Amino acid sequence: METVIFALFAALALVSAIVVVTHKSPVYSTLALVLTLFSTAVLYVLLGAPFVGALQILVYAGAIVVLFLFVIMLLNIQKEEEAHAGFGAQTWTAILGAAIFLGMMGLIFWRSGSPAAAPLTPESVALKPLAAQLFTTYLLPFEIVGLLLLVAVIGATVAARKPGEELGHIGEHEYVSGEEPRTDPLKSGSDPHQPSVAEPAYSSQREAS
Amino acid sequence: MSSVPVSWYLLLAAALFAIGTIGALTRRNGISIFLSIELMLNAANLTLVAYARQLDDRTGQLIVFFVMAVAAAEAAVGLALFIAVFRQRHTIDVNRMNLMRW
Amino acid sequence: MSPELIAILAKYAVMFAVLINVAPIMNWVERRACAYIQDRPGPNRVGPLGLFQPVADALKFMFKEDVTPSAADKPLYLMAPALALLPAFTTFVVIPFGPDITVAGRAVRLMVADVDTGVLVFLALSSLSVYSLVMAGYASNNKFSLLGSIRASAQLISYELALTIAVLAVIIPVGSFNLADVVAYQRAHVWNFLPQIIGFLVFLIASFAETNRLPFDLPEAESELVAGFHTEYGSMRFALFFQAEYTNMAALSALGVTLYFGGWSLPWIEFPHNLLGGVLGLLTLLAKIGICMAVFVWIRWTFPRFRYDQLMRLGWKVLLPLAILNLILVAAMTLAGWL
Numbered sequence: 001m002e003t004v005i006f007a008l009f010a011a012l013a014l015v016s017a018i019v020v021v022t023h024k025s026p027v028y029s030t031l032a033l034v035l036t037l038f039s040t041a042v043l044y045v046l047l048g049a050p051f052v053g054a055l056q057i058l059v060y061a062g063a064i065v066v067l068f069l070f071v072i073m074l075l076n077i078q079k080e081e082e083a084h085a086g087f088g089a090q091t092w093t094a095i096l097g098a099a100i101f102l103g104m105m106g107l108i109f110w111r112s113g114s115p116a117a118a119p120l121t122p123e124s125v126a127l128k129p130l131a132a133q134l135f136t137t138y139l140l141p142f143e144i145v146g147l148l149l150l151v152a153v154i155g156a157t158v159a160a161r162k163p164g165e166e167l168g169h170i171g172e173h174e175y176v177s178g179e180e181p182r183t184d185p186l187k188s189g190s191d192p193h194q195p196s197v198a199e200p201a202y203s204s205q206r207e208a209s
Numbered sequence: 210m211s212s213v214p215v216s217w218y219l220l221l222a223a224a225l226f227a228i229g230t231i232g233a234l235t236r237r238n239g240i241s242i243f244l245s246i247e248l249m250l251n252a253a254n255l256t257l258v259a260y261a262r263q264l265d266d267r268t269g270q271l272i273v274f275f276v277m278a279v280a281a282a283e284a285a286v287g288l289a290l291f292i293a294v295f296r297q298r299h300t301i302d303v304n305r306m307n308l309m310r311w
Numbered sequence: 312m313s314p315e316l317i318a319i320l321a322k323y324a325v326m327f328a329v330l331i332n333v334a335p336i337m338n339w340v341e342r343r344a345c346a347y348i349q350d351r352p353g354p355n356r357v358g359p360l361g362l363f364q365p366v367a368d369a370l371k372f373m374f375k376e377d378v379t380p381s382a383a384d385k386p387l388y389l390m391a392p393a394l395a396l397l398p399a400f401t402t403f404v405v406i407p408f409g410p411d412i413t414v415a416g417r418a419v420r421l422m423v424a425d426v427d428t429g430v431l432v433f434l435a436l437s438s439l440s441v442y443s444l445v446m447a448g449y450a451s452n453n454k455f456s457l458l459g460s461i462r463a464s465a466q467l468i469s470y471e472l473a474l475t476i477a478v479l480a481v482i483i484p485v486g487s488f489n490l491a492d493v494v495a496y497q498r499a500h501v502w503n504f505l506p507q508i509i510g511f512l513v514f515l516i517a518s519f520a521e522t523n524r525l526p527f528d529l530p531e532a533e534s535e536l537v538a539g540f541h542t543e544y545g546s547m548r549f550a551l552f553f554q555a556e557y558t559n560m561a562a563l564s565a566l567g568v569t570l571y572f573g574g575w576s577l578p579w580i581e582f583p584h585n586l587l588g589g590v591l592g593l594l595t596l597l598a599k600i601g602i603c604m605a606v607f608v609w610i611r612w613t614f615p616r617f618r619y620d621q622l623m624r625l626g627w628k629v630l631l632p633l634a635i636l637n638l639i640l641v642a643a644m645t646l647a648g649w650l
Contacts, residue, residue, distance in 0.1 A: 006213045010221045017225050017248055021232025026240050027449055031387070033244050034442065036225070040255055041435075043218065047262040049270050052254075054431035058475075059277050062438025063468055064247070064284045069445050070464045071288045072240055073457060075295050094234035098227035105223035109216045119212070127427050127488065130267050138271055145278040152282035156289035162296070 006046060013039035026072050030065060037061045048120040051127055218259035225252035239291050239301035243284070250280050314417060322423045326403050329597065333561045334554040335365035341608050348612040375546035380452060383543065387450035392544065392551035395443035399558035402436045405429035406565045407491040409575050409592025410582050421575075421589055422491060429489045430482060433566055434475055437521070440559060441467040444523075444530060444540045447552070451543035459539030462619060463523065463530035469626040470520035470527075476634035477514040480507055480641040481570045484650040490566075494574035502578070504571035506650055510637040511571045513630050518563040520626065522556065524607055526614040527622055534616075564603035565596065572599055 012035065019032035037060045044053035123129075134142060229252060232245030254273045261269025291301050298305065339354075339362060346353025354361035379388060409421035426432060441464055448460025481503055482488060485496045497503055504511040520527040531539030541552045568574060575592035582588035617625070644650045 003213055006217065010217075013221065014224060014228070017228045020248055021228055021236065021241070021245055026238060026244075027387075029241055029244050031442070031446070033247060034439075036248060037251060040225075040251055043221075043255065044258050046213070047215075047218065047258050049258050049261065049273075050426065050428045051431070052258055052270050052273050054428045054435045055274065055277060056254075057435035058431060058438055059281060060247075060251075062435060062441070062471070064281055066441055066445070066464050066468055067284055067288055068240065068244065069449075070461065070468075071291060073445070073449060073461050073464075075292065075301065077238065077240060077301065091231075091235045094231045097234070098231045101230065102223055102227040105226075106220055109219045109223070112216070124265060125427070128486075130270060133267055134271055134274065138275075141275060145275055148282050149278060152285045156285040158289075159286065160289035160292045 002046060006043065009039040009042045009046075012036075013043070026077050027069065030068050030072060033068075034061050034065050037065065048125045050125060051130060215259050215263040218262075219256060222252045222255040222259065225249075225255065237302050237304050239294075239303050239306075242303065243287055243291075247280065247284075250276060318417070318419055319423060322419075322421065323404070325593070326408075326423060327400070329593075330400060330403060330558055330561065334557040335369065337557045337560070337604060337608075338365045338368060338553075340604070341611075344605070344608045345612045348609075369550070372547050372550040377546045377548070380543050382452040384450040384452065387446045388543075391443045391447035391450060392548040392555075394446065395440065395552055395555035396558065397443075398436045398440040399555045399562055402433050402562045403565065405433050405490055406562075406569055406596075407494055407574060408596050409589040410584055412584050412586060412589045414586060419589075420491065421592060425489070425491065427487070427489055429491075430478055430493075430566075431488055433490075433562075434471075434478065437559070437562065438467075438471055440555075443552075443555070447544065448530075448540035451540075453543050455536040455538075456540050456542050459530045459532075459536050459542070463540060466520055466523075466527065466529060466622060466626075469623060470517040470630070473513050473626060473630035473634045474517035474521060476631070476638055477510040477517065478566075478570060480510045480634070480638045483638070483641050484645045490569050490574070493570060494576055497573045498576050498578075500650070502571065502573045506644065507571070507637060507641060509633055510641070513634045513637065514567060514571070516625075517630060518567060519607070519610065520622070522559045522563055522607075524556075524560065525611040526617050528616060529619055529622060532616060560604060560607055561600055564600045564607070567603060568596065568599040574599075 016032040016035035016039065020029045020036060023029045023032065037056060041053040041056040041061075044050070044056060226249050229245045229248035232248065233242050236242050236245060254276055257269040257273050257276075259269075261267060294306065295301055342364065343353045343361065354364040357363040357367045379385070404423035405426065407420070407422040411418060411420050413419070422429075424432070444463040444467075445460045448456040448458075448463070451457075481493065485493050487493070493503075519525075523530050529539075530536075531541065533539075536542070541549055544552060575596040576582075577595055582591050641650065
């Protein structure tokens, strides 16, 4: 039973991971990533870590990846430019490097032949010892992570501001038009599947020079 | 009930990490690179949980907890940066973000 | 098949039989209630009091022509409605619906998945429901749909925070994520909505946003976005979204009554630990869910829709601080031994 579940979700994770890195459309990539995360969450549960599994779906699939999708739809990112498609030297080098890495890891795990793990008991999957350890031994990292998230929220808010907007006026100016530059791509363009904003002149000049 | 050896999980994690590496190195779309990095983080998490199972030690699961929190922070800041870049350059193709290159 | 597996399947069959009937019944209730609130008769032609109206609606959905827009992203477009139902029908597995009973000499716990991480599983699965909305909106290749799903993704993430923190405050005094323990705690003490009235109000408001119901139905606001993310969906596919909406409402109502109103239990009444007790527990839970659903309907036809910036401001600047305040209060009260 456990082997069947493992095989099923391991295969699902691998296939969807390949879709993540190969599909041209970012939306499909993102949705495939959700599938990978879900399959790994199932594997976490198999490994006796139900808390991590639930957290994986709740935080990763339920919030972080939704943020990705939100940005993709907000920026209306379509398929990559065809000019970069195809197998260049970079692709082959990357595949070679990854294959060497995989081969070495495989060799290590195969050779080491780790002893069979102790069977799972209700005590070993219980949540309370986990919480106790988190809030005693790892209290300082926990607090630091909280601070980090606060800093990240502030940083993200500042970085994603409209250009030229005053820091103290976020909110009040949201619906006043004419303040932001006319080329703000998030405001223009009515058809979501047609890139409506022309490439700015300066970037093409740089490409040419 | 037959138990799956922990080394299988490790192999799977290595494979996921390798796939993520390929993606991060070959994709040109900023968001896709980001997704590949998330894939690599996920593979590392799987390794940590697998070792936590092998060694019967919960520290691995706790590190995964921290990795997820840091990944959330990373995603928030990274995506905000992409929005900022997109406002300026109207693309998130990393090959075109070459203003600092000479 | 092992007896455990049979027990699980039997329990899920009970849940499924209940859930599959939520949407047709609510369809009738919603239309009659809205008509009553607006002082008009409502559907009253099919059967007595229009009771067979849902059957007629279902037949209409089935025989209507199934149109797929030519510019749609086919795989995602077809997957989205099915995916909408998935979280709605799975979250119920962690809701207890009766006392521990003994059937044919075996002790049976009346919840499908008796796991330590119960509440987390519920929240995790329900957080996946945003994907069907996003997929539907993106795949329809329609600007109203896309706007609807952008709104949906932002709204659902924002309100999930407040909802989750409000739920966590319930968990603190109980000390277990298992909802059966939450019910047991409330039977031993007092229903949670009394000491945690702030948390309950936050939960209530956030659950309206999570189910996309008026006053927060911005993803499908029909006066601005035609029908939002499901603009391009017709016939049975629309019916699936419709069903998912009501099933989600039922799921969140079930979580709400389990967390704050004692779940399947009633104060001062001990249900017998046999099949009869199980049925009584289930009926009690259903009655409580029914009251919650009636409140959903009542609110929908009473309140106007929020503007999107008002929605975001309410979520981030009012509900989230309130939820955190409630969490701190409850933690302090638990520490002081008052709970």
